[in-house]
Amino acid sequence: MLKRILRLLITLGGGSLGYIIGKITVDSNLLSKVGINTGSSVKSILVIIFSILLFMVLFYFISSYVTKLIIKSIDYLEKRIQKLPTADMVLGIIGGVLGLIVASLLSSLVKTASALSTIVTFIMTLVFVVVCADVAVRKKDDILAMFSNFKRPSTIKEGKTKNIPKGTAKVLDTSVIIDGRIFDLCQTGFIEGTLVIPNFVLDELRHIADSGDGLKRNRGRRGLDILNKIQKELSIKVQIWEGDFKEIPEVDTKLLKLAQVLNGKVITNDYNLNKVAEFQGVPVLNINELANAIKPVVLPGEDMKIQIVKDGKEAGQGLAYLDDGTMIVVEDGRGHIGENISVTVTSVLQTSAGRMIFAKTKLGA
Numbered sequence: 001m002l003k004r005i006l007r008l009l010i011t012l013g014g015g016s017l018g019y020i021i022g023k024i025t026v027d028s029n030l031l032s033k034v035g036i037n038t039g040s041s042v043k044s045i046l047v048i049i050f051s052i053l054l055f056m057v058l059f060y061f062i063s064s065y066v067t068k069l070i071i072k073s074i075d076y077l078e079k080r081i082q083k084l085p086t087a088d089m090v091l092g093i094i095g096g097v098l099g100l101i102v103a104s105l106l107s108s109l110v111k112t113a114s115a116l117s118t119i120v121t122f123i124m125t126l127v128f129v130v131v132c133a134d135v136a137v138r139k140k141d142d143i144l145a146m147f148s149n150f151k152r153p154s155t156i157k158e159g160k161t162k163n164i165p166k167g168t169a170k171v172l173d174t175s176v177i178i179d180g181r182i183f184d185l186c187q188t189g190f191i192e193g194t195l196v197i198p199n200f201v202l203d204e205l206r207h208i209a210d211s212g213d214g215l216k217r218n219r220g221r222r223g224l225d226i227l228n229k230i231q232k233e234l235s236i237k238v239q240i241w242e243g244d245f246k247e248i249p250e251v252d253t254k255l256l257k258l259a260q261v262l263n264g265k266v267i268t269n270d271y272n273l274n275k276v277a278e279f280q281g282v283p284v285l286n287i288n289e290l291a292n293a294i295k296p297v298v299l300p301g302e303d304m305k306i307q308i309v310k311d312g313k314e315a316g317q318g319l320a321y322l323d324d325g326t327m328i329v330v331e332d333g334r335g336h337i338g339e340n341i342s343v344t345v346t347s348v349l350q351t352s353a354g355r356m357i358f359a360k361t362k363l364g365a
Contacts, residue, residue, distance in 0.1 A: 006070055007063040014059025015052045022051030087144065088137045095136025099128035138247065142261060168193030169239070169264030170285065171255055174204050176268050178223040181287055186236050191267075194237040197227065198258055200244055204251055256282045292355055295324055302345045303362060308336045322357075331360040 026044045081089065103125035136143065170193055176182050177197075185191055205227075209220030231238050245254045252273050259266045265283040268274060277284040298304075308318040311334045318333020320343075330336075330343055343359035 003067050003071065006067040007060070010063035010066055011056050011060045014055040014057075017059075018052040018055030019048060021055070022048035025051065087140055091136040091140050091143060092133040096129045096133040098136075099130070099132030100125065102132070103128040140243070169196045169259070169262040170194065171196045171198065171259045171262070171264055171266045172201065173255060173266060173268035173270060173273060174201050174208075174223065174251065175270045175273075176287055177201070177205065177226055178208075178219050179269055179287065180222060180226050181269075181291075182267065183226050183229055183234070185287065185290075186230060186234050191236065193264075194239050195230065196239045196241050196258070196262065196264065198241045198243075198255065200251055200254055202227075202240070252276065256280055259283070291324075292350065295326060295355060298345055298348055298357055300345050300347055303342055304345065304359075305340060305342050306330075306359075307340045308333045308338065310337060326355050326357060328357045328359055331358075333361060336361070 026047055103121075106124065106128075107121040170191060172182065172195060182191075186195070205220050205223045207220070208216050209224060211217045211220065230236065241258065243258075245257050248254050248257060252270070255266055255268075255273070256277055258264075259277075259282050260280075265285050266273070266277055267285045267287065268277075269287045271288075274284050274286050306320040306322075306328055308320050308330060310319050311317060312319050312329055316332050316334050318330045318336060320328040320330060320333070322328065328343070330341075331346075333341075333343075342362040344362050345357055345359050347358045349356040349358065
C-alpha cells in the first residue's frame with residue numbers, strides 16, 4: 001500500500017513539474033524559436049497537456065526505483081530510532097529546537113535579503129541544530145542528574161531503577177564485587193546510602209563469567225553471586241544504573257565519570273583506580289585501606305609467637321603470616337621453617353598493598 005501511494009505521489013509530482021515546464025515554455029515562446037507556432041490558446045493548452053503527460057509517464061517509470069530507495073531509507077531510520085534510547089531521542093529533539101531558536105535569533109540580526117545571506121543563514125541554522133542536539137545527547141547524564149535535584153528523592157527498592165539521592169551514592173567497581181568483602185562490610189552497617197551497580201559493570205561481570213578461562217569464569221560467577229546476596233539478604237538500597245558513556249571506552253573511566261555525575265563515591269580495591277580517582281578529585285572508599293586500618297597495631301619491641309612457613313627472598317629470611325594475612329619477615333628464620341618460635345618485632349612497614357612486619361628471632365627462643 002505504501003509503495004502504491006509513493007508511486008502515485010511521485011507521478012503526480014512529475015505531472016506538476018510538467019505543468020510548470022510547459023507553462024514556462026509557452027510563456028517564453030521557446031517553441032516558436034524552433035519553428036513551432038504556439039500563438040493560439042488551444043495549441044498552448046495542448047503543449048502544456050503534452051508536457052504534463054510526458055513528465056507523468058517519465059516519473060511513473062522511475063518511481064519504482066525511487067520508491068524502493070525511500071522505503072529502504074525509512075526502514076533504516078526506523079531501525080536506528082528503535083535502537084536509540086528514548087532519553088537520547090527526546091534530548092536530541094530538545095537540543096535541536098534550542099539550536100533552531102538560537103539560529104533564528106541570530107539570523108534576525110541580518111537585515112539584507114540577498115542570496116548570500118540566505119545561504120549563510122541556512123548553513124548557520126543547520127550547524128546550530130546539529131551541534132546543540134549532539135551536545136544535549138552527550139551530556140544526557142549530566143542534564144538528567146541536574147533535573148533530578150529538583151525532585152524529591154524517592155524510596156529506592158532493591159534492584160529497581162529510580163532516582164538516586166545525590167551525595168549518598170556508592171558506585172561499585174568490578175574488582176570489589178568479585179572480592180566479596182563488600183557483602184560483609186554492608187552487613188555490618190558501615191556503608192550508608194545507595195549502592196550503585198552500573199550496567200557496564202554487570203556487562204563486564206557477565207563477560208568474565210562466560211570466559212573460557214576457568215579461573216576467570218569462577219571469579220565472574222562469584223561476583224554475580226555476591227550481587228544476588230546483597231540484593232536478597234541485605235536491607236541496603238541497591239540501584240542498577242542503566243546508562244552508559246559511549247564516548248568513554250574504559251570501564252574504570254566510566255566509573256569515575258558516573259561518580260562525578262552522581263556526586264557520589266567509588267568503592268574499590270584497585271590500587272591504580274584509586275590513584276587515578278585521587279588525581280581527578282573523585283572520592284574513593286578503598287576496602288584494602290580499610291582492612292589495613294583496622295588490623296591490630298603492632299609496635300617495635302613487642303614479642304609474638306609465630307610459625308615460620310617458608311623461606312624469604314633474602315638469605316636467611318623466613319616468612320610467617322598472621323591470621324589476617326599480614327606477612328612477617330623474620331631475620332635468620334630460614335632454619336626454623338615449620339617451627340613455632342618467639343620473635344621480637346623490629347619494624348612495621350605500611351604500604352598500599354598491606355602491612356609488613358619485620359622481626360628477628362628472640363634470644364634464647
